Amino acid sequence: MRKKRVEKESGERWLLTxxxxxxxxxxxxVMMYAMSSVDSKKYAQVASSLNAAFGGxxxxxxxxxGGTSNAVVGTVDNPQVDIEASKAExxxxxxxxxxxxxxxxxxxxxxxxxxxxxxxxxIIRISDTLIFDSGxxxxxxxxxxxxxxxxxxxxxxxxxxxxEGNTDNVxxxxxxxxxxWSLASARADNVTRALIxxxxxxxxxxxxxxxxxxxxxxxxSTVAGKAANRRVDIVILDNKYSPTESNQTK
Numbered sequence: 344m345r346k347k348r349v350e351k352e353s354g355e356r357w358l359l360t361x362x363x364x365x366x367x368x369x370x371x372x373v374m375m376y377a378m379s380s381v382d383s384k385k386y387a388q389v390a391s392s393l394n395a396a397f398g399g400x401x402x403x404x405x406x407x408x409g410g411t412s413n414a415v416v417g418t419v420d421n422p423q424v425d426i427e428a429s430k431a432e433x434x435x436x437x438x439x440x441x442x443x444x445x446x447x448x449x450x451x452x453x454x455x456x457x458x459x460x461x462x463x464x465x466i467i468r469i470s471d472t473l474i475f476d477s478g479x480x481x482x483x484x485x486x487x488x489x490x491x492x493x494x495x496x497x498x499x500x501x502x503x504x505x506x507e508g509n510t511d512n513v514x515x516x517x518x519x520x521x522x523x524w525s526l527a528s529a530r531a532d533n534v535t536r537a538l539i540x541x542x543x544x545x546x547x548x549x550x551x552x553x554x555x556x557x558x559x560x561x562x563x564s565t566v567a568g569k570a571a572n573r574r575v576d577i578v579i580l581d582n583k584y585s586p587t588e589s590n591q592t593k
Contacts, residue, residue, distance in 0.1 A: 429583075432581055432582050432583070433460075435500055436460055436464060436465045436502075436579065436581065437460065439465055439496060439497075439499065439500060439579065440458045440459075440460060440465055442496050442499075443458040443465075443467060443493060443496060444458055446492065446493060446496070450489055452473060452486075452489065455469065455470040455472065455473040456468065456469045456470065456473060462581075463578065463580060463581060463584065464502065464578055464579050464580040464581040464584070465578075465579040466576055466577070466578055466579075467493065467576070467577040467578075467579070468574055468575075468576050468577075469490075469574060469575045469576075469577070470570070470571075470573065470574055471510075471530070471573040471574055471575065472570075472573070473486055474486045474487070474490060474534075474575070475530060478515065478517060478520075478526070480519075480520075480526060480529035480530045480532075480533055481533065482533055482534070482537060487537060487541075490534065490537060490538070491537060491538070491541040491542050492542075493542075493577070494537070494538040494541070494542025494544055495542045495543070497538070497542070497544060497577075497579060498542065498543060498544060500579070501548070502548075502579050502580055502581070502582055502585075503548055503549070503550075503579075503580045503584070503585060503588040503589075504538075504544065504548055504549040504550070504577065504578065504579055504580070505549075505550050505551070505552065505578040505580065505588075506531045506532075506534050506535045506538070506549065506550070506551040506552070506575065506576070506577055506578075507531060507551075507552055507553075507554050507558075507575065507576040507578060508526070508527030508528055508529070508530040508531030508532075508534075508551070508552070508553045508554065508555075508575055509527055509554045509555070509556075509558055509559075509560075509572060509573065509574050509575070509576065510523040510526060510527050510555055510556045510572065510573055511523075511556060511559070511563050511568075511569035511570075511572045511573050512556040512559070512563040512569075512572075513563075513569065522555070523555045523556050524553050524555040525553075527553040527554060527555050528551075528552075528553035530575055531551035531552060531553055531575060532551050534551070534575055534577070535549055535550070535551040550588070556572070559571075559572040560572060560574075
């Protein structure tokens with residue numbers, strides 16, 4: 344009789360394992376539900392429950408204060424937040440584009456300058472002949488003021504800005520510029536300096552670079568194509584690219 348009682352007790356031990364498994368699954372799904380919604384109060388409640396369940400009231404907490412994790416766990420993005428942020432950014436850039444378009448139209452320079460929204464942000468494209476003489480990097484005084492006015496519009500938002508100098512593929516060699524890289528770089532630098540000094544754009548928000556002849560927007564096999572490639576692009580970056588421009592060493 345004694346032997347039979349022992350066998351009965353051993354046969355029911357699986358219930359303990361089953362109960363523990365169900366409890367862990369419940370905790371897991373509660374955690375996933377809480378992390379799928381940005382709710383600090385709910386997060387704190389789940390963190391407390393998990394710390395009590397896994398930490399046993401002592402030792403290192405699974406989830407630290409303020410939502411920091413002391414264990415290797417994945418993060419759950421909130422798609423709705425990303426969508427809303429993207430829509431807001433698109434709306435902001437479209438609003439700026441309308442201002443620029445209106446200015447270009449009212450000043451009769453829309454044939455030599457344009458504004459388009461692309462994947463990386465708002466691109467204000469200016470033909471080299473509008474603001475530079477051939478082979479020169481000095482801004483034409485008559486059009487520098489128009490460039491400055493466009494720059495002032497960029498102060499209505501906080502996005503990073505990149506000034507890109509571009510040329511066609513016709514080699515240049517002069518006392519001042521040894522190649523197209525040098526010419527495109529000097530032009531981008533001078534536009535950048537004008538926007539900083541006269542449009543009051545903060546230097547931390549703006550940078551310049553030379554693409555030389557290597558990022559054409561048209562074929563260099565035609566006169567019209569070459570003319571299209573000789574340009575300065577003012578790129579107002581979509582804020583999703585801000586981490587690539589901000590100082591990460593602060």
